[in-house]
Every structure is written in C-alpha cells, then in structure tokens.
Amino acid sequence: MPVSRPAVSQHLKVLKDAGLVSEHQEGTRRIYQLNPVGLAALRDQLDTYWRRALTNYAEVLSDDIHRPGESGDRAQPRKDNL
Numbered sequence: 001m002p003v004s005r006p007a008v009s010q011h012l013k014v015l016k017d018a019g020l021v022s023e024h025q026e027g028t029r030r031i032y033q034l035n036p037v038g039l040a041a042l043r044d045q046l047d048t049y050w051r052r053a054l055t056n057y058a059e060v061l062s063d064d065i066h067r068p069g070e071s072g073d074r075a076q077p078r079k080d081n082l
Contacts, residue, residue: 018042 012032015021019038023030 012021012023016023016032020035020042021032021038022035023032025031
C-alpha cells in the first residue's frame with residue numbers, strides 16, 4: 001500500500017497534535033513514538049463512550065421487552081400484492 005511522504009507527515013502531525021505520539025529529531029530524521037499517556041486518555045474516553053452507548057441500548061431493549069401490547073406500534077413489513 002504505497003503512501004506518499006506528505007500524506008504520512010500529515011497523519012503524524014494530526015496524531016502529534018492529539019497527543020497520541022511524540023517526536024524527537026535525530027539528524028535529519030524525525031523519530032515518532034507512541035505516547036502512552038495520550039493513548040491511555042483516548043482509551044478511557046472510548047471506554048466511557050461505549051459503556052454509555054451499550055448501557056443506553058440495553059435500557060431501550062429492556063423497555064421494549066417490558067411493555068406488553070405495544071409491539072403493534074412498530075412498523076410492520078409491507079405485504080405487497082405483486
């Protein structure tokens with residue numbers, strides 16, 4: 001998968017600006033490495049997001065299961081007379 005150097009540089013800049021990687025210079029090269037603190041913060045945010053999303057989804061499912069007689073309000077598949 002060929003990727004141009006400018007494209008790689010742009011992506012690394014985004015990761016650096018987000019605090020996910022750090023860089024240092026060795027001669028004419030820039031050396032990038034993962035930032036464990038930044039990755040831990042990202043992981044915490046993603047865990048929180050998914051925990052909330054899945055909890056809310058479970059609550060919606062639970063509400064649907066515990067409401068007898070309301071299933072008729074849902075959209076039913078069409079029965080076309082072809």
